[in-house]
Amino acid sequence: xxxxxxxxxxxxxxxxxxxxxPCLMVIFGATGDLSGRKLLPALYNLSKQRxxxxxxxxxxxxxxxxxxxxFRKHASDKIKEFSRTQPVDQRVLDxxxxxxxxxxxxxxxxxxxxxxxxxxxxxxxxxxxxGNRMFYCATPPPTYETIVxxxxxxGMATGxxxxxxxxxxxxxxxxxxxRELTAILQRVFHEDSVYRIDHYLGKxxxxxxxxxxxxxxxxxxxxxxxxxxxxxxxVAEEIGVELRGSYYDKAGALRDIVQNHALQLLALVAMExxxxxxxNAVRDEKVKVLRAIKPITDEEVTRAxxxxxxxxxxxxxxHVAGYRDEKNVASGSLTETFAVLRLTIDNWRWANVPxxxxxxxxxxxxxxxxxxxxxxxxHMTFGTDATRELAPNAITxxxxxxxGISLRFGAKVPSAGLQIRSVTMDFQYMTAFLVETPEAYExxxxxxxxxxxxxxxxxxxxxxxxKLIDPIEAAWRDDRPQLAMYAAGTWxxxxxDKLIQQDRREWHRP
Amino acid sequence: xxxxxxxxxxxxxxxxxxxxxVSMNEVVATLSKIRKKFALAEAKETELPHPRNCIMxxxxxxxxxxxxxxxxxxVRAIGNHHPAQVIVVRDQPELRSGRIDATITTDTLRPxxxxxxxxELITLRVRGVAGDHLSGLIDPLLMxxxxxxxxxxxxxxxxxxxxxxxxxxxxxLLVDSARFDAPYRSFLDLTSLVSHSHQRLGVGDLQWAxxxxxxxxxxxxxxxxxxxxxxxxxxEIGVDYSGEGRGNRVAAALLIGxxxxxxxxxxxxxxxxxxxxxxxxxxxxxxxxxQVVFRSMPKAHLAQGEIGxxxxxxxxxxxxxxxxxxxxxxxSHVVRPEVGAGxxxxxxxxxxxxxxxxxxxxxxxxxxxxxxxxxAAQLHHxxxxxxxxxxxxxxxxxxxxxxxxxxxxxxxxTMIEIGEAAPLRHVQHVEPEDEATLLLELLSxxxxxxxxxxxxxxxxxxxxxx
Numbered sequence: 022x023x024x025x026x027x028x029x030x031x032x033x034x035x036x037x038x039x040x041x042x043p044c045l046m047v048i049f050g051a052t053g054d055l056s057g058r059k060l061l062p063a064l065y066n067l068s069k070q071r072x073x074x075x076x077x078x079x080x081x082x083x084x085x086x087x088x089x090x091x092f093r094k095h096a097s098d099k100i101k102e103f104s105r106t107q108p109v110d111q112r113v114l115d116x117x118x119x120x121x122x123x124x125x126x127x128x129x130x131x132x133x134x135x136x137x138x139x140x141x142x143x144x145x146x147x148x149x150x151x152g153n154r155m156f157y158c159a160t161p162p163p164t165y166e167t168i169v170x171x172x173x174x175x176g177m178a179t180g181x182x183x184x185x186x187x188x189x190x191x192x193x194x195x196x197x198x199x200r201e202l203t204a205i206l207q208r209v210f211h212e213d214s215v216y217r218i219d220h221y222l223g224k225x226x227x228x229x230x231x232x233x234x235x236x237x238x239x240x241x242x243x244x245x246x247x248x249x250x251x252x253x254x255x256v257a258e259e260i261g262v263e264l265r266g267s268y269y270d271k272a273g274a275l276r277d278i279v280q281n282h283a284l285q286l287l288a289l290v291a292m293e294x295x296x297x298x299x300x301n302a303v304r305d306e307k308v309k310v311l312r313a314i315k316p317i318t319d320e321e322v323t324r325a326x327x328x329x330x331x332x333x334x335x336x337x338x339x340h341v342a343g344y345r346d347e348k349n350v351a352s353g354s355l356t357e358t359f360a361v362l363r364l365t366i367d368n369w370r371w372a373n374v375p376x377x378x379x380x381x382x383x384x385x386x387x388x389x390x391x392x393x394x395x396x397x398x399x400h401m402t403f404g405t406d407a408t409r410e411l412a413p414n415a416i417t418x419x420x421x422x423x424x425g426i427s428l429r430f431g432a433k434v435p436s437a438g439l440q441i442r443s444v445t446m447d448f449q450y451m452t453a454f455l456v457e458t459p460e461a462y463e464x465x466x467x468x469x470x471x472x473x474x475x476x477x478x479x480x481x482x483x484x485x486x487x488k489l490i491d492p493i494e495a496a497w498r499d500d501r502p503q504l505a506m507y508a509a510g511t512w513x514x515x516x517x518d519k520l521i522q523q524d525r526r527e528w529h530r531p
Numbered sequence: 532x533x534x535x536x537x538x539x540x541x542x543x544x545x546x547x548x549x550x551x552x553v554s555m556n557e558v559v560a561t562l563s564k565i566r567k568k569f570a571l572a573e574a575k576e577t578e579l580p581h582p583r584n585c586i587m588x589x590x591x592x593x594x595x596x597x598x599x600x601x602x603x604x605x606v607r608a609i610g611n612h613h614p615a616q617v618i619v620v621r622d623q624p625e626l627r628s629g630r631i632d633a634t635i636t637t638d639t640l641r642p643x644x645x646x647x648x649x650x651e652l653i654t655l656r657v658r659g660v661a662g663d664h665l666s667g668l669i670d671p672l673l674m675x676x677x678x679x680x681x682x683x684x685x686x687x688x689x690x691x692x693x694x695x696x697x698x699x700x701x702x703x704l705l706v707d708s709a710r711f712d713a714p715y716r717s718f719l720d721l722t723s724l725v726s727h728s729h730q731r732l733g734v735g736d737l738q739w740a741x742x743x744x745x746x747x748x749x750x751x752x753x754x755x756x757x758x759x760x761x762x763x764x765x766x767e768i769g770v771d772y773s774g775e776g777r778g779n780r781v782a783a784a785l786l787i788g789x790x791x792x793x794x795x796x797x798x799x800x801x802x803x804x805x806x807x808x809x810x811x812x813x814x815x816x817x818x819x820x821x822q823v824v825f826r827s828m829p830k831a832h833l834a835q836g837e838i839g840x841x842x843x844x845x846x847x848x849x850x851x852x853x854x855x856x857x858x859x860x861x862x863s864h865v866v867r868p869e870v871g872a873g874x875x876x877x878x879x880x881x882x883x884x885x886x887x888x889x890x891x892x893x894x895x896x897x898x899x900x901x902x903x904x905x906x907a908a909q910l911h912h913x914x915x916x917x918x919x920x921x922x923x924x925x926x927x928x929x930x931x932x933x934x935x936x937x938x939x940x941x942x943x944x945t946m947i948e949i950g951e952a953a954p955l956r957h958v959q960h961v962e963p964e965d966e967a968t969l970l971l972e973l974l975s976x977x978x979x980x981x982x983x984x985x986x987x988x989x990x991x992x993x994x995x996x997x
Contacts, residue, residue, distance in 0.1 A: 029759070030793045031750035034982030035743065036975075042755040068959075071744060074751050075945050075957030112942065116958040149947060149955050151757060447584060 041470030043076030044153035051081030057099035092123035152182030223461030266349030329359030334509030629659025689720035703733035714778035733978025764847025774835035788990030
């Protein structure tokens with residue numbers, strides 16, 4: 022994974038040393054929300070950790086007419102507001118801002134790209150970056166094609182050094198559009214230089230799923246249909262659509278969360294051990310398992326899926342509006358804000374193990390977790406009376422918040438009699454490793470600079486996911502199953518409970 | 532360097548128990564009661580008490596009041612953010628009355644949505660000969676299944692049974708070689724311990740942790756693929772350190788030991804010169820010579836022994852390169868060569884526009900002036916019969932400053948010059964290095980550090996050869 026660092030003998034033993042070659046990072050849409058909330062604060066924090074190489078510079082590119090200094094002021098304000106480390110260290114910030122520049126770019130104007138190119142070329146020698154470029158599209162997906170074509174026309178995607186492009190999800194809105202997007206990107210950039218960000222993969226706890234499974238000898242032998250009863254993946258948000266109403270009303274929970282975040286989590290839980298923690302080895306195994314998921318047919322869609330939409334209710338003690346009353350949402354919208362899928366994987370390891378995916382907005386709290394539910398022992402040695410309060414073993418991988426892992430098992434209640442109850446062993450990330458957990462974007466930006474695509478989504482992964490989602494989306498457009506309403510602040514509509522109860526199971530309450 | 536968690540804690544912990552002339556059985560029993568009381572108090576009506584979570588035992592041994600205070604401050608800061616058992620032992624063998632006084636204080640940590648944890652700080656004041664048997668005192672307190680780290684706050688009694696016994700029950704020894712009383716001798720003792728201790732024992736040095744930003748900066752320079760050949764083109768290195776004498780050269784030697792061991796250089800010879808200059812000659816692959824010059828450079832803002840700058844120069848593939856990493860360049864006064872005659876400016880080329888370059892020029896000027904004065908004194912002796920040097924200024928008094936300070940946050944300025952291209956400046960900031968942060972840095976990555984082992988060995992070889 023740290024191929025560059027490993028080859029440098031001076032990097033040995035520097036535990037957090039992961040520094041790429043110096044490069045110029047161009048952020049298209051540098052004055053936008055993603056740049057201000059995530060990218061610039063992440064870069065500042067990388068700078069604070071001394072992980073940006075000498076010579077690295079940020080070139081903001083957007084339609085706004087700003088000077089370098091005005092962009093620095095904008096960046097400074099955003100970093101102070103959104104940095105995960107507070108208060109912001111002014112000395113670090115000043116040093117970082119000194120490497121920030123800005124060029125006004127109208128994506129439709131080739132001349133603007135040529136101006137950008139001239140500016141980057143000038144910086145090449147003064148900053149010793151050897152032509153290395155990282156283009157970050159922090160812009161809406163419809164702009165990707167224009168940006169990529171202009172980069173090609175301006176001759177900015179070739180030459181000395183590396184030329185990488187980063188695009189944000191959604192990677193298309195269905196299989197067809199995803200393939201079109203891939204074709205657009207690959208017309209100009211080699212697939213190895215395309216970095217599709219699903220920020221969930223940059224979370225430490227998501228990466229830890231692989232460490233938990235493949236760095237320990239005790240879990241993998243039980244990680245199969247012989248001992249696992251079912252798997253529940255919950256991606257719950259307490260927030261509504263906020264400022265994303267117009268986008269979300271077209272996308273819905275299925276495309277916004279399930280197609281990417283939830284299926285990525287499923288792939289990491291269910292994949293076979295890769296040969297190495299190396300980009301293609303990991304992604305090959307993820308693709309294999311995504312392809313092994315049995316598609317939900319048109320006949321099954323009413324029994325294996327639930328779509329819901331929140332109405333007004335109470336969340337975290339506050340009264341909130343229903344989805345149809347949100348800003349930029351159609352008054353009669355049928356877009357789902359809640360989705361449940363019951364998936365099965367057609368392979369030897371996971372035969373007959375259902376994977377329940379539940380994702381929704383305006384849930385009681387923000388939580389993402391994976392619950393591995395084990396089967397009961399084949400024989401109850403202690404009898405039913407003693408084990409009445411004993412639940413089956415379970416492993417919970419908490420992705421956010423309070424990142425960690427817990428294991429539930431039975432223990433005897435101290436008393437003269439014999440009562441077995443469930444207890445939980447808890448591992449909390451925040452306390453165990455003596456260091457703070459970095460933001461997902463910090464990790465992913467660094468990986469992109471280094472040239473490590475392990476935690477980025479490959480084109481065939483994206484397509485495999487859309488192949489599963491498209492038939493469901495088609496049925497949902499026909500109102501099958503019917504949209505079920507749920508009050509904001511609850512765990513979804515009764516139909517979600519009914520779906521899992523028909524399998525004689527219950528949702529785990531996170 | 533990964534950022535350690537915040538170490539802000541409440542001003543005072545809760546005093547749970549205190550006893551004079553107690554037995555260890557009393558301490559263990561009291562500790563058990565305190566834990567049970569907390570677990571029951573935290574359990575809600577319908578819940579069983581949450582299992583106790585503990586990731587390590589951190590044991591600090593202090594010999595003075597000041598060390599005890601530092602130890603308590605640091606281990607509390609760590610224990611309050613990470614569920615650990617922390618013990619401070621104040622070793623007072625000089626007191627005749629052999630007895631143990633103990634206190635147990637607690638801090639409670641309540642994360643927003645996770646279970647509360649309690650950190651107990653056990654302080655044992657051990658008087659008399661009981662301190663010679665620390666392992667027997669501590670063993671009953673250790674928790675099974677978690678690592679035990681021993682932080683010897685001052686200078687450990689290297690070679691003494693007291694230390695050897697306690698190391699048998701610990702997974703790692705943590706020290707700060709920058710705080711050793713006799714830094715040269717103790718550093719060699721530490722090297723010997725690293726070389727000869729049992730395999731399971733890890734050794735961590737806070738001084739080594741302080742060098743990490745320097746190592747990172749140097750490693751970063753050579754990271755780009757087109758600069759990798761420069762590693763085989765290094766011909767000269769200059770290291771400036773604060774303070775005088777070999778004891779203050781430990782950090783510099785450790786940094787050079789790291790470079791030499793990583794790049795496979797063999798030490799050929801080393802010799803001390805005038806004006807605090809020491810020159811070491813290494814042979815790189817193919818007997819290519821590498822010269823390392825150590826310079827004692829007094830800096831008001833540096834503690835004794837701290838590194839002020841490192842410069843690495845050479846050529847490869849038809850390109851020359853110079854890497855300079857300077858500490859806190861803006862905090863020191865601007866040094867200008869004290870030259871009277873304009874001719875000296877040409878004679879003593881600074882070799883660069885950075886402050887270090889100017890200081891080199893100043894040192895050359897001073898050396899030149901000293902030679903002139905010596906020659907003048909010799910002439911004076913020949914002419915008058917007075918002893919040589921009588922007419923020269925007295926050697927300036929050496930102001931001894933403390934070897935370490937609590938907060939030494941700093942700036943590292945990296946200057947890169949490659950070929951004819953304009954120099955590139957890169958400013959990095961290093962977090963304040965309080966002891967808790969440095970301990971966390973060492974503990975978070977484990978103390979079995981092969982690179983430290985080989986670097987300290989190379990550094991000791993270098994120091995003993997001078």
